[in-house]
Amino acid sequence: MSGPVRALRAEWTKLRSVRSTAFALIAMVGLLLLMTIASASGSSTSYDGPKAYDTLTFAHRTTTTGDGTYTARVASQKNSSPWAKAGLLLKDGTKSGSSYAALMVTPGHGVRMMTDSKHELVGDSDVKAPVRLRMTRAGQRVTGAWSADGRTWHTLGTLTVADLPATGAEAGVFVTSPKRSVEKRTGPTEISAHPVPTTGRATFDHVTMPVGQRSWSRTDIVQPPEKSEPPMDEPAPGTLHRAASGALTVTGSGDLGGLGMAGVGAGPGVDLVKQSLDDGTQLATLAVIALGVLFVTSEYKTGTLRTTFTASPRRGRVLAAKAAVLGGAVFVVALPATVAAFLLARPYQRDNGFRPPLFDNPSLTDPAGIRAVVGSAAFLALIAVLSLGVGALLRRTVPAIVLMFMAVVVLPLVAATTSIALGDFVSSATPVAGMAIQQTVHLIDSATTPWAGFGVLCLYVAVALVAARFRLVRRDV
Known part of the structure; x- marks a missing residue:
């Protein structure tokens, strides 16, 4: 068995044997679906003009x-x-x-x-x-x-x-x-x-x-x-x-x-696909941040990482295997959840007025809709890998989780109540820019484009992993 395959198999065994892994993944799915239902049931629109x-x-x-x-x-x-x-x-x-x-x-x-x-x-x-x-x-x-x-x-x-x-x-x-x-x-x-x-x-x-x-x-x-x-x-x-x-x-x-023909009744734009995925995905990041940090810091705490590096001295390979296994597991579990979130939100949206002829009926067969649903699962997977990189850098669970919560949860909430400039900066230049992958309509408050925002998140993940690898190689466990 080759070295990379052996490393992947070892990290997969660790991930699935830890009890907190199943708990975090179940929490991710539960938070995603519950928040989706709450958000979709609370949204509404109406039209009182001529038909x-x-x-x-x-x-x-x-x-x-x-x-x-x-x-x-x-x-x-x-x-x-x-x-x-x-x-x-x-x-x-x-x-x-x-x-x-x-x-x-x-x-x-x-x-x-x-x-x-x-x-x-x-x-x-x-x-x-x-x-x-x-x-x-x-x-x-x-x-x-x-x-x-x-x-x-x-x-x-x-x-x-x-x-x-x-x-x-x-x-x-x-x-x-x-x-x-x-x-x-x-x-x-x-x-x-x-x-x-x-x-x-x-x-x-x-x-x-x-x-x-x-x-x-x-x-x-x-x-x-x-x-x-x-x-x-x-x-x-x-x-x-x-x-x-x-x-x-x-x-x-x-x-x-x-009504609904040639622009009649059209008002301010609404992105129903993003609306169905946005809040649930943001809340689900709480679970994947904890999972990503604990996947590496728990080994620092117990000292088992020394055993891992003794069996596999190429530390960069171990980190890459951890990232691949963690990201793959989160994506595989998150994808059915994002599909379910999209499907669950549509009946609530229709009942609350978001239906034809004034509004399009988004479908999973639309390329933009597919990108948004798959991209939401990829966003959660990348946030987990970013948390892994931050955990490997800080080597302590609490500081790593607090830092990730501040960057992915607290900072966007503060920006949403502070100013337009800060809100746009956070939405386009921090890890939450990856949420732009959910956009299917470019609206006035869209701070960036879907792939540009997703690219920003990928850049943060790459920097975190490179920095973590450098520290693993340069510093003793």
Whole structure:
């Protein structure tokens, strides 16, 4: 049997034979799951706004036939909001809430097609103006397509419009731009958000439609509030300007779509995956810190480390074997626990309002979700190995555990109540930066990116192990 394999086997025998190992691993799983349930059951959200929006500026003409093809090029679009909308609209009159089919482009979310605020097709999210849009109507079915050059067309799909009249529908181009939620950090863990009205603007050319009249009409479609809803702010009046070339420039405010469609109802961002894992993982570090420190300091206390080094004189190899066995054991036990934590949190999140259509339904099949769940288990394993390195450096249980608790538990709590600058520093430059691996959405309070934060933790682990190896080699046990 080779030396490295012998060392691994010896350290594994030590780890599983110590009673505190099983206790620490069980405590890690229990703390992780219990805190996950407590955190998820205590989180909540609500929405009291309209279930659908139909407020926009409409430049339109009356159609002379039911079926036909409607095209326009959105030559330019103002980035007034990521969810500002400009495109083609086929509508049963000009009353808010009447049946419609819309094909649009947005500055931040590509091409979309909607009918009656109930059905939506999502196209390429990278498409921006200038872009050509085409709707083809056949009865109550409307097919949407877009093209960057007017030659190669990409079909989004076909939707059914419920009550579009066979003849006499209004067809044209529209512009709308919703309120933009401006977020501001008021503390390390506090965010305030307030809506700011925006006005969209777009220029259309190459507009072709099966209509009889040649002149364009402009209508500001305004949505009356429902009785159960608070009064909505009146949007600013839109404008329509027709150039000598025939191009139309339209401005307008408001929104178009149903709840959870095309940004309707979207508020400050929420990372449901991180929310399901964050608190439980942090509490579970208490158990893995104790396990990692005791795995090495207990041998110093009993003097068995001298026997270990007599049997295996290469002290660096012994330390590496300890780190590999400890990290591997914690990861293998923690991974099913983080998966269970994610699955346990979802029912509580859904019951508390975090559900479609306003919120995505995260899944373990999503790459970001897999990274967060597996990364949480890896975070706990690395914290255990970091604790091992600190224990090997200090050689005493209490000072090592206190130091790790201060760095991983106390310092983040203090930073969360002190200042934004300190909070960001702790979240990006200390071992807890590894928690960023749980992020699936970049939010305003994200101090670092997932892999950058995880890399910081790996750097701390590497430094601690190198320093511990140096001391083991240079100093007697």
